Amino acid sequence: MSEVIYRKYRPKFFKEVVGQRPIKITLENEILSGNLAHAYLFVGTRGTGKTTLARLFARSLNCLNRQEKSAEPCGQCANCQMILAGRSMDIIEIDAASNTGVDNVRDNIIANSQIPPFNSQGYKVFIIDEVHMLSKSAFNALLKTLEEPPKKVIFILATTEINKVPETIISRCQRFDFRKIPNKDIIKRLTEIIEWEKVQVPENILSEIARRSEGCLRDAESLLGQVISISGGKVTEELASLVLPSSNWQAVDSLVEALRVKNLSTALNQINNLVDEGSDLSVFMADFVNYIRQIMLYKIIGPSFVIDFDDNLTQAIKKHAQDFLLEDISKLLNIILEKLSIKETIIVQLPLELTCVEFLLAQDSSSEKTSDFKNFQKESKKPLDGSPEIKKLQNNWHQVVTNAKTLNHSVAMILQTSHPLTIERNLLIIGLEYGFHKEQLDNLSVRDKLLTIFADILGKKIDLSFEVDPNYRHNHQDFKGKNESEVGDILKTFGGEML
Ligand SMILES: [Zn+2]
Structure with a gap:
């Protein structure tokens, strides 16, 4: 079936060929003007239409009913039908990958090219696929023919590896470079x-x-x-x-997020969950590399770079492009590429695990410069900041939550389960339990309102950042303890009661 589709819908007309517009236009113009080269060289990766265009070109040159101002073959005449059925004497296809001997080339090309085309109005066309596979002596024989090309004979050489084609051959051809299809x-x-x-x-x-x-x-x-x-x-x-090897883009995004917040245990858990679920880790790693590469390109090129994913993922990639430093992205790519070269490992997830460990270790040793958490190890706990401003926020957290209720209840709920972590140079970091809470709080209108709420309490303008707290349980316990006892005290003083 798969092969059938490919053959069934192989383009029969120039207008059906996908991509390669500049090449199509040039070839069509040459057909219309009759200004043909003796040899053409089609260069490009596999599956980009080289052989398809070569056959179409050959057929157009031999079509008996071609319209005057069109390069399209008719598809109906005897020649068109014979060529389409692969029975034409004038179109000779040679797969150099299976005809590497000099004798074959001599038989097929040198001798045969001296015989005029069967169709006297047309051309004899040799299509040599994978021409780089010819032996040195075969190239020499071909070169001799190209040096004194017989009349009405055209060579179309196709290759995926131009560096293996001798310069003497290349210089005698009109070269076309086929691009990958967008x-x-x-x-x-x-x-x-x-x-x-x-x-x-x-x-x-x-x-x-x-x-x-x-x-x-x-x-x-x-x-x-x-x-x-x-x-x-x-x-x-x-x-x-x-x-299709199924992609788990959600998992890729989550792993990148875990690395961003420098939560190593989450990252390693995610990787091991993938293994437990039976995911194909080689696919996952390829996707992971692709995802990070998109972040890098977007970060460098900016909005004009078209991200190759659907809308949700595109948003996630743009967001990560903002959050990561370019040097960190490049470091991460380098580490994973190095780990991918580990071919033999009994534990399939080890290369990916090592990538995460090394990346975060490298960050830890070099990152006094960011205010992010660097204590990703479970043992090293980042305590709540004990500054007067943080204390003030802790004491007034119930007010923050109550005010947020006027905004919406889910924001209030999230804040209820969050805590103020640190405040440094007017940047307040709120510690969150889950990554998805961040998106809700980062919503522009929510954010603006929260800025006002915090500014009211602190008596000055501040900036806000929401982070998943790697020591969430410990810190939140700590926060609740302080908060409740102090709030309790205040309530007691005023004769109130805690709910
Ligand atoms: Zn025709």
Whole structure:
């Protein structure tokens, strides 16, 4: 099925070819003007349309019914049909990967090219795929032919490894560099195919296929074929996950977040949970690297960089790009790439665990410069700041919570379970129990209101930061103890009662 899709929808006209617009336009113009080169060199990674365009080009040159102002072959005439069926005497395809001997090249190219094309109005076209695989003597034989090209003969050489093609050959060709197909173009093509196939595939699965294919349309079509073939017309995520290595982006995001707040035990727990759930860690690590790379690129290039993920993840990546220093991101990438090179390990999660440990150790030794928590080890507890301002906030925390209730109850609830941690150079850090609480408090309108509440209590303007407290239990216990006893005292004084 997968192969079928790929063959079934192989473009038969220039207008159907996905991507490679500049190359298409140049080739079409050459066909229309009749201004042809003797040899073409198509360079680019696999699955980017080199052979497809070579065949189309060859067919257009041999079509008997081509319209005057169009480069499109008709698709109907005897030549078109013969070429499409692979039976034409004038189109000779050679896979150099399986014809590396000089004799084959001599037979196939040198001798054959001297015979005029069967179709007297057309051209004899040699398409040599993976041309870099030719032996040195085979290249020499080819070069001789290119030096004195027979009339009405055109060579199209395709390669994925241009560095292995001799300069003498390259210089005799018109060269085209094929680009990887952009994700959006792949998704567009897959969408067309599922319409023709009359199957339903959720959009997120299509974008996952595109992402997995890394610019190779053939891989994308083949993956789509596999996904379709295991489902009866309706592809669900569950079914798709049988074919596509499923990505757990939520888990990737959580792990990055744990590293950001320097919570090593959370990070290691998350990794071990993945193993327990039977996740494919090699997929996870590849995703992890990809995610961090997107953070890095966004951080450097800024909003003009198009993040290659859906909206939720894009937001998460932008957020992390703000929170991480560039040098830390680069350090993290370097560490994980080094750990990924560890091939043999009995414990699959060890490379990832070591990445987290080394990254946070490196941060710990170098980070007096940030006010973030650096005490990620369980033993080293960051106590509550004992400054007068923090005490003042502790004593008035019930007021903070009550005022926040006017805003909304869930914010008040979160604050109830949080505590003021430190205040340093007018930056107040609130310690949270969970990472997702941060998002709610960071909401702009909530944040503004909280700034006012805190400014009222402290009698001055301050800035706010919300962090997951790695020593949450200990610190919150400590905070509640102080808070309740003091509040209790105050209530007693005024004849009130604690609830
Ligand atoms: Zn035709």
